[in-house]
Amino acid sequence: MPDQPPSRAASLAHLHAPGLAKGDPLTTPLVLSSMFHLPGDPAGARQYGRYDNPTWEAVEALFAHLEDAEAVIFPSGMAAISAVFLSLLKSGDRILLPADGYYTPRVLMERFLGNLGIAYDTRPTAGFLDGGFEGYRLVLVETPSNPGLDVCSIAAVAQAAHAAGALVVADNTTMTPFGQRPLDHGADIVLAADTKAPNGHSDVLFGHVASRDSNIVAAIREWRKLSGAIPGPFEAWLVQRGLQTLELRFERMCNSAEIIAARLAGHPAVRALRYPGLASDPSHTLAGEQMLRFGTLIGLTLESEAAAEAFIASCPLIEAATSFGGVHSSAERRARWGDAVAPGFVRLSIGCEPTEDLWRAIEGAL
Template sequence: MTETPEERAAALPHLRRGRLKKGDPVPLPLTMASIYHLPGDPAGFSQYGRFDNQTWEATEELLAHLEDAEAVAFPSGMAAITAVFLSVLKSGDRLLLPTDGYYTPRVFAERFLNGLGITVETRPTAEFLEGGFAGYRMVFVETPSNPGLALCDLEKVAREAHAAGALVVADNTTMTPYGQRPLDLGADMVVAADTKATNGHSDALFGHVASRDPALIASVREWRTLSGAIPGPFEAWLVHRGLETLEVRFERMCNSAETIAERLAGHPAVAAVSFPGLPHHPQHELARRQMLCCGFLIGLTLASAENAERFIDTCSLIQPATSFGGVHSSAERRARWGDAVAPGFVRMSVGCEPVEELWKAMSAALDALV
C-alpha cells in the first residue's frame, strides 16, 4: 500500500533507528574521510572518498524514502541536472527544455550539449503538450516553472512522451516530494536542487536525482563516480538535518503563501500575481489535481523595476537574495538575470515567519508605493 505523506513524514526521522546499537549517537555522525582502512580484498567495504561516504549515503536514504525511489546525491542542483544529461544523451539525440524554466540548464545545453551533437529545442511550459514529442530522446519539464510559475500536465506529458519513445525528466525543486510527486505521475527521473527548501537554511549547495528505473539510476551513479561530481560530507550532513524538518517547514511556508497571495492580489500597488493556488491562475485546476499543495513561491508584478527594488529593499521581513526556500522570506527582481518577465516582476519565497507579522511588513512596504 502506498504511504500517505503523513506516514512518510512520520517515518523519516526514524529510518536509522533499526541500525543503532546501544550507546550509538541518535543524530547522524559526520564522516570526513577520503580514505578507509582497507587491508586485503576491498569488495563490500568503503574504499575511497570518491566512491563512498556514510554521511551522503544516509542523506540519500532519506531522499529515497521521500521519493519512493533510489536517489543519488550531487553537490548542487545543476550537478544533478548535468549528470542526467551527460549520462543519458549522446550525439544525434534531441532534448526538449522549457523556455520559461530555470535558465541555467538552457545555457548549459546551448554552450556544451550542442557541441556534442545533441540538438536542443525549447517550448513554453504551459504549451508543452503542443507539437508532440516525436523524435526526442529526452523531455525535461519544470512545473511550476521558475520564475513564472506556469504549469504543464505531467501525467499527459509522460504518457505522450513515452508513446513517442522519449524519457521524461522533471525538475521538482520548487515543490519537493511533499508538494508534488512526478515519479507517481509518470516521470522517469526527478532532479532537484536541495539547496532550496529541502535543506532550508541557505547554508549548503546540494542536489539529487531519483528514479525507479534501475538502469537509469545506475548510469547516473556511474557518471558521478567517474566524473567526481560528488557531494561534500559536511553539506550532506546539513541537508540530512534539514530533511528532518522539511515537512513542518514546508507546510508552514505553503500555508502562509496561500494567505499572502490572496492579499497581494487585492493590493493596489500590485499589477498581477502568479500563484497556482489562486482561482485566476490559468492552470489552477491542474494545480489542484496534480500538486499536493500550491507551493511557497509567489510571482508578483509591480509597476516598474524601481517599485520592485524599493519594495524588496524596504520590507523589513524580506531578504533581498537570489535563490529561495529558506526559513526567511526572500525576494528578487528576476529581470536582472535576463528572465523573460516584466521589469517589475518579483519572485518571492515565503519563509517561516508568523504569517500576520510577515504580511504586516509586506503591506507597509507596498502601501508606500501607492
Template sequence: MPHGPDERAARLAHLRGQRLKKGDPVALPLTMSTMFHLPGDPAGFKQYGRFSNPTWDALEEMLSHLEDAPALGFPSGMAASSAVFYALLKTGDRILLPSDGYYTTRVLSDRFLTRMGIGFDTRPTATFLDGGFDGYRMVFVETPANPSLDICDIAAVARAAHEAGAIVVADNTTMTPYGQRPLDLGADIVVAADTKAPNGHSDVLFGHVASRDTEIMAAVADWRKLAGGIPGPFEAWLVHRGLETLHVRFERMCDTAETIAPRLAAHEAVKSVRYPGLPGDPSHNLARAQMQRFGFLVGLTLASKETAERFIGECELIQPATSFGGVHTSAERRARWGDAVDDGFVRLSVGCEPTEALWAAIEQALDRATT
C-alpha cells in the same frame, strides 16, 4: 513504503533509529574521510571517498524514502541535471527544455551539449504538450516553472513522450516531494536542487537525482563516480539535518503563501499575481489535480522596475537575495537576470516567519513603495 505525506514525514525522522545499537549516537555522525581501512579483498566495503561515504548513504536513504525511489546526491541542483544529461545522452540525440524554466539549464545545453552533437529545443511550460515529442530522446519539464510559475500536466507529458520513445525528466525543485510527486505521475527521473527548501537554511549547495529505473540509476551513479561530481560529506550532513524539518517548514511556508497571495492580489499597488493556489490563476485547476500543495513561491508584478526594487529593499522581513526556499522570506526582481518577465515582476519566496507579522511588513512596504 508510506503513501501519505504525514506518514512519510513521521517515518523519515526514525529511519536511522531503526538500525541503532545500544550506545550509538542518535544524531548522524559526520564522516570526513577519503580513506577507509581496507585490508585484503575490498569488495563490499567502503573503498575511497569518490566512490561512497557513510554520510552520503544516510542522506540518500532519506531522499529515497521521500521519493519512494533510489536517489543519488550531487553537489548542486545543476550537477544533478548535468549528470542526467551526460550519463544518458549521446551524439545525435535531441532534448526538449522549458523556455520559461530555470535559465541555466538552457545555457548549459547551448554552450556544452551542442558541442557534443546534442541538439535542443524549447517550449513554454503552459503549452508543453503542443507539437508532440517525436524525435526527442529526452523531455525535460519544470513545473511550476521558475520564475513564471506556469504548470504543465506531468502525466499527460509522460504518456505522450513515452509513446514517442523519450525519457521524461522532471525538475521538482520548487515543490519538493511533499508538494508534488513526478515519479508517481509517470516521469522517469526527478532532479532537484536541495539547496532550496530541503536544506532550508541557505547555507549549502546540494542536489539529487531519483529514478525507479535501475539502468538509469546505474548510469548516473557511474557518471558520478568516474567524473567526480560528488557531494562533500559536510554538505550531505547539513542537508540530512535540514530534511528532518522539511515537512514542518514546507507546511508553514505553503500555509502562509496561501494566506498572503490573495491579499497581494487585492492590494492596489500590485498589477497582477501568479500563484497556483489562487482560484483565478491559469494553472489552478491543473495544480489542484497534480500537486499536494500550491507551494511557497508567489509571483507579483508591480508598476515598474523602480517600484519593485523599492518594495524589496524597504520590507523589513524580506531578504533581497537570489535563490529561494529558506526559512527567511526572500525576493528578487527576476528581469535583472534576463528572465522573460515584466521589469516589475518580483519572485517572492515565503519563509517561516509568523504569517500576520510577515503580511504586515509586506503591506507596509507596498504602501511605501507606491507613495
C-alpha cells in the same frame, strides 16, 4: 479502525532506528574521510572517498524514503541536471527544455553540450504538450515553472513522451516531495536543487536525482563516481539535518503563501499576480489535480523596475537575494537575470516568519 502506517513525514526521522545498537548515536554520523582501511582484496568494502561515504548513504536513504525511489545525491542542483544529461545522452540526441524554466540548463546546452552533438529545443510550460515529442530522447519539465509559475500536466507529458520513446525528467525544485510527486505521475526521473527548501537554511548547495528505473540510477551513479561530481560529507550532513524539519517548514511556508497571495491579489499596487493556489490563476485547476500543496513562491508584477526594487529594499522581513526556500522570506526582480518577465516582476519566496507579521511588513513596503 485498522492501524494506519506512519506517514513519510512521521517515519523520516526514525529510518535509522532499526539498525542501532545500544549506545549508538541517534544523530547521523559525519564521516570526514577520503580513505578507508582496505587490506587485501578490496571487493565488497569501502575503497575511496570519491566512490562512497557513510554520510552520503544516510542522506540518500532519506531522499529515497521521500521519493519512494532510489536516490543519488550531488553537490548542487545543476550537478544533478548535468549528471542526468551526460550519463543518458549521446551525440545525435535531441532534448526538449522549458523556455520559461530555470535558465541555466538552457545555457549549459548552448555553451557546452551542443559541442558534443546534443541538440535542444524549447517550449513554454503552459504549451509543453503542443507539437508532440517525436524525435526527442529526453524531455525536461519544470512545473510550476520558475519564475513565471505556469503549470503543465506531468501525467499527460509522460504519456505522450513515452509513446514517442522519450524519457521524462521532472525538475521538482519548487515543490519538494511534500508538494508534488512527479514519479507518481509517470516521470522517469525526478531531480531537484536541495539548496532550496530541503536544506532550508541557505548555507549549503546540494541536489539529488531519483528514479524507479534501476538502469537509470546505475548509469547516474557511475557517472558521479567517474566524473568526481560528488558532494562533501559535511554538506550532506547539513542537508539531512534540514530534511528532518522539511515537512514542518514547508507546511508553514505554504500556508502563509496561500494567505498572502490572496491578499496581494486585491492590492492596488499589484498589477498582476501568479500563484497556482488562487482560484483566479490560469493554472489553478491543473495544479489542484497534481500538486499536494500550491507552493511557497508568488510572482507579483509591480508598476515598474523602480517600484519592484523599492518594494524589495524597503521590506524589513524580506531578504534581497537570489534563490529561495530558506526559513527567511526573500525576493528578487527576475528580469535582471534575463528572464522573459516584466521589469516590475518580483519572485517572492515566502519563509517561516509568522504570517501576520510578514503580511504587515509586505503591505507596508507596498
